[in-house]
Amino acid sequence: MLEKLKKSLKEAPVIQKECDGQTYNYFIHPISDGIPETDPAILEEIADFIIKDGKTGGIDKIVTVEAMGIPIATALSLKTGIPVSIIRKRAYGLDGEIELSQSTGYSKGSLFINGLDKGDRILIVDDVISTGGTLLPLLEKLGEAGIDIAGVYCVIGRGSGAEFVKEKTGVDVTVLVDIDVSADGVSVIGGVK
Ligand SMILES: O=P(O)(O)OC[C@H]1O[C@H](OP(=O)(O)OP(=O)(O)O)[C@H](O)[C@@H]1O
Numbered sequence: 001m002l003e004k005l006k007k008s009l010k011e012a013p014v015i016q017k018e019c020d021g022q023t024y025n026y027f028i029h030p031i032s033d034g035i036p037e038t039d040p041a042i043l044e045e046i047a048d049f050i051i052k053d054g055k056t057g058g059i060d061k062i063v064t065v066e067a068m069g070i071p072i073a074t075a076l077s078l079k080t081g082i083p084v085s086i087i088r089k090r091a092y093g094l095d096g097e098i099e100l101s102q103s104t105g106y107s108k109g110s111l112f113i114n115g116l117d118k119g120d121r122i123l124i125v126d127d128v129i130s131t132g133g134t135l136l137p138l139l140e141k142l143g144e145a146g147i148d149i150a151g152v153y154c155v156i157g158r159g160s161g162a163e164f165v166k167e168k169t170g171v172d173v174t175v176l177v178d179i180d181v182s183a184d185g186v187s188v189i190g191g192v193k
Pocket residue numbers: 032033065066067068069103104105107126127128129130131132133134135161
């Protein structure tokens with residue numbers, strides 16, 4: 001299962017990014033960076049897995065975070081007919097816009113939620129979870145806004161972000177493939193069976 005994704009991850013190069021005086025080993029992969037190019041068969045593998053997992057019924061919107069959640073959410077949308085709403089990195093100033101602070105192992109910034117209504121039942125998809133510094137504040141803001149989370153999928157997991165988010169929010173994060181990243185490269189260490 002997810003064999004194309006796993007095989008390609010083992011070939012992912014790793015670069016070093018500096019943030020707050022710390023070095024972060026950042027892997028580069030088509031699903032998380034769009035580089036060198038994305039094989040549609042991998043996107044299809046991911047979308048098919050999520051659909052088969054059975055949480056797309058009764059969903060109002062698939063929600064993702066700019067930028068690299070977008071191809072995954074779009075593939076899923078094309079297969080299910082469920083619309084996509086994107087959490088953006090820029091403000092629009094629309095009524096009801098919600099801002100949240102995002103931090104990753106290599107960056108800090110703001111995200112802006114628009115287009116979601118109280119009572120919406122959503123499925124969240126994203127490319128990577130690492131520290132959980134994106135997903136945790138997002139889930140907190142969505143909870144405050146009365147949005148119903150039917151499921152959360154992160155295609156690639158590294159570190160303990162998924163466990164951290166579960167501990168803080170009670171929300172289960174399904175990670176499709178777990179990896180370990182060092183300066184020498186990426187190894188696949190687990191994931192859904
Ligand atoms: O668990 P975390 O440590 O928060 O890392 C995960 C986040 O990192 C990436 O976001 P990034 O802001 O780099 O976005 P992009 O490359 O998709 O634009 C990814 O798309 C996740 O949203």
